[in-house]
Amino acid sequence: MKIIVFLVSLAIFIAGMYLMGSAFYVPGWEAAVFLGGILASSIGLAIPVHVLKRIDG
Template sequence: MNIVAFIISLGLFVLGLYVMGSAFYVEGAEFLVFLGGILLSSLGVFIPIHVLKRIDG
């Protein structure tokens, strides 16, 4: 379970970085795309810190 959660978390974090970087190329919705990238990266960090701590404990 830890390996699957790690891969999902890493994927969400990297996807969030990619979305934040591509926000500069979106016309008119830069803020929303950048905010989505921040939320994806935050979710990628949230899973191993908060969720896996309770599952593995």
């Protein structure tokens, strides 16, 4: 179970990094896409830090 949650959080983190990088190529929506990348990266880091330590097994 921990491995699946870790892989999902890793995918969310990498997607956030991709969003932050591709924000420069979206005319008119740069700030929104970059903010979405920051939020996705934050969620991707918050899952292992706050959720995985509470899962036993």
